[in-house]
Amino acid sequence: MDYRPRRRNENKGRYSKPSFEDIKMNIPTQLVGKVIGRGGSKIKEIQTESGARVNVTKDTDGDQTIVKISGKKEDIKKAKDLIELITNEVEVLSINSEPIEQQKEEENSEDVVYINGWKTKKYENNIDWKAVFAESDMRNREEFDSMYIIVKNFYQEHPEVTALTDEEVEQFRLQNNNIVVKRVFSNENSAIKKPCMKFEHAFHQYPEILEEIKKVGFEKPSPIQSQSWPVLLSGEDMIGIAQTGTGKTLAFLLPALIHIEGQTIPRDQRKGPTVLIIAPTRELALQIEREVNKYHYKGITSLCIYGGVNRQLQISALKKGVDIVIATPGRMNDLEEAGHFNIKYITYVVLDEADRMLDMGFEPQIRKIMYSVNPNRQTVMTSATWPDSVRRLATSYMRDPIQIYVGSLDLAAVHSVTQVIEIMEDDVEVKLNALLDFVKGMTQKDKIIVFCGKKACADHVSSELALRYIYCTSIHGDRDQSDREQALQDIMSGDISILIATDVASRGLDIDDLTHVINFDFPKNIEEYVHRVGRTGRAGKTGKSISYFTKNDWHHAKELIPILEEANQFVPDEIYNMAERYEAMKAKRESQPNRGRGGRGGRRW
């Protein structure tokens, strides 16, 4: 085998770099903290999302602070929009804010109230919780129960779905991004509806909805849709753990349209909207609105309300009457409190990207809304993650919700990849030797990506290769934007054929002609494994992945087995053994909850 590291092609000259610019923008000095976030978290998020570099300077101009943004023109625009979003949202919230002195007084007075075990000051973000509770109790008892009966169940299982065996259902879920579905707070799993595989399965009673889907030209339901539609059309509360891009909006939207039309009170007699969708940012609210506007059903109308723009226009649009309101939490409360928004008729509530809303500090606003709307409503929540804060929200405001988890496990994406698992010692030098052996066998055509768990490891591997005159390039979070772009161009152009990367830095990178993926460190979860492996073997080509698997990765063995088996790959005996031993260890730990848990120096192997 011929291995000679290919050198940078000098004749090609330098790569034409995209043009970089600098701009300045002013933000109110009192909001600098919001833009920077705790420990710089917000500014990091803005930089990651936009790709631009953001620097909050110490320079001020009156009550404004100057922020410098540099990068590509489009990235600068994204960063600027994100900053404006943050400052606008906060402005809305602060319209009615109490003076600081008054807030301090309240803190001292210890005027604390509890909502479902959640402790808050009487006035939190200017919400008078005692008044909210009093009003809510009154409504619960006197109004809502007698006002109307909410119709929630619109589902009739299609005979083809009824005919599916349990094994077929399980196989379908596994092959569709490994859908995991369960009731979060009870064990009534048997009553969970089977997924639908075709649009007709979900909407066979609603030909106009099918017609709308046909117009947009989608082929089949996305994984989250196939499981959500039967659940939501049956009137159940649902938590969708799914990322943007999975089709989650349509998952909650089409049942919402049917819900609106199916209520007993005719639409023109409702004095307010029926469906409320709450989203963390103006950007997301507008994105949802665009999606809503694609579907026309029985003349249903929608309105998007968010902070930072003229309230009056939104108020007059609300007055005209709409069926769906898509709102950011601040503006929603603002208009409701001012009496412009009748929420009595809302019977279907969606909290979109709940984790993000909580991260942005909207918990009081959300709780206020949820406390005020009809408690017999149907509630849907989506979230990319499932932290305790989101769980608490679900406990408080949902009724026996069904959680649908959709991983980014696209198993079909790895069918064209030969997946090899190499069991080895958990020692970076041992792994490095394995990598060097592989590199020695590389041919001119090969182009590989080597995944490391940590930046330090990526640096170590890169410098070890460089020391041996093996050309490689790397991307990880500590390299700045222009270095990352250069690395990407080097690997795309073929000037360099080895890219060392961490997961985070390589997210979103699309390099089509990779021949090999090497998992120098096994990924943190099985979704990431499938995602990494699926980077090769694209566009009709075949690829190969090699994963270095050590005793410290044993907790992944059980989940790895079905992935390999499903793709007809060889599973080393050691992987089966590890899976068994790990499960046995877990069972033992669970049976002895107070003994040995997390014991230092305990045997893990």
Ligand code: AMP
């Ligand atoms: P979302 O995850 O809701 O942001 O949706 C991402 C994109 O996927 C949107 O542009 C949708 O229009 C599109 N989409 C939704 N459902 C499907 C489907 N079943 N097939 C193909 N694309 C879809």
